[in-house]
Amino acid sequence: MSRSGLIHFVFVCATVMLFTSCNRPAKNNNQQKKTQQYTPNVPEGWQALFDANTLENWKITSFGTEGPVKVSGGSIIINYGDGCSGITWTDTFPKVNYEIQLEARKMVGNDFFCGMTFPVNDDFCSLIVGGWGGPVVGLSSVDGQDASDNETQVLKYFEKEVWYNIHLRVTETSIQAWIDDEKLVDLNYTDHELSIRPEVALSKPFGICTWMTTAELRNIAMRKLESVQ
Incomplete structure (x- = not known):
């Protein structure tokens, strides 16, 4: 591959990676973490x-x-x-x-x-x-x-x-x-x-x-x- 062809190939790959990164949905912190669960505070026997x-x-x-x-x-x-x-x-x-x-x-x-x-x-x-x-x-x-x-x-x-x-x-x-x-x-x-x-x-x-x-x-x-x- 010629030097100009290599430069063109690298440029195209970088452009694709940048486009993919920019359009990838951001990770939702709420999805990463489990929904917080609460426990009722009730007396024993209730x-x-x-x-x-x-x-x-x-x-x-x-x-x-x-x-x-x-x-x-x-x-x-x-x-x-x-x-x-x-x-x-x-x-x-x-x-x-x-x-x-x-x-x-x-x-x-x-x-x-x-x-x-x-x-x-x-x-x-x-x-x-x-x-x-x-x-x-x-x-x-x-x-x-x-x-x-x-x-x-x-x-x-x-x-x-x-x-x-x-x-x-x-x-x-x-x-x-x-x-x-x-x-x-x-x-x-x-x-x-x-x-x-x-x-x-x-x-x-x-x-x-x-x-x-x-x-x-x-x-x-x-x-x-x-x-x-």
Whole structure:
């Protein structure tokens, strides 16, 4: 091969290599690294209801007013809508003698950031945390009265972007609820009528929603109890 031919050959090879390099898709760092997996932090003996990575066994509740719901950073993010937004459990759930524990925090908005609807034998009730403008904790409904008006009402200040541990216990005679180990609800319901507001009917049998408020949930867990009075 002549000197000029060799130079031409080298030039062509270099041009092809440069073109190939420039047009090769850049490696995606997300593809190189495995997707980060989170592990729920639940007490021993409890069943995790949220795997910290997906909405497995949950569905986004079709309230018609809901904002978007997604999983990120080990939490469920319920974005505010024009009314209720939330998730509903789709697997089996006990009717009585059980406990629920979760962590929740309010990010945006000024109403309840955890409206937990749950079964009580053949009836249903809701634990409201941060309702009626932000401070009301209680059960809706008892004898037809909302949490703001019945005997379970408690006022508590909730800061935004602060995680609160919410613990609910339902036995054959009582409903109890704690927030950060402070017992705020203790109702013997045997002589009361329990019900839920129509807005949260789609949360049955067990669901968690917000009202025009963005919230995050994590470490949702349940355990069954022996027969407890």
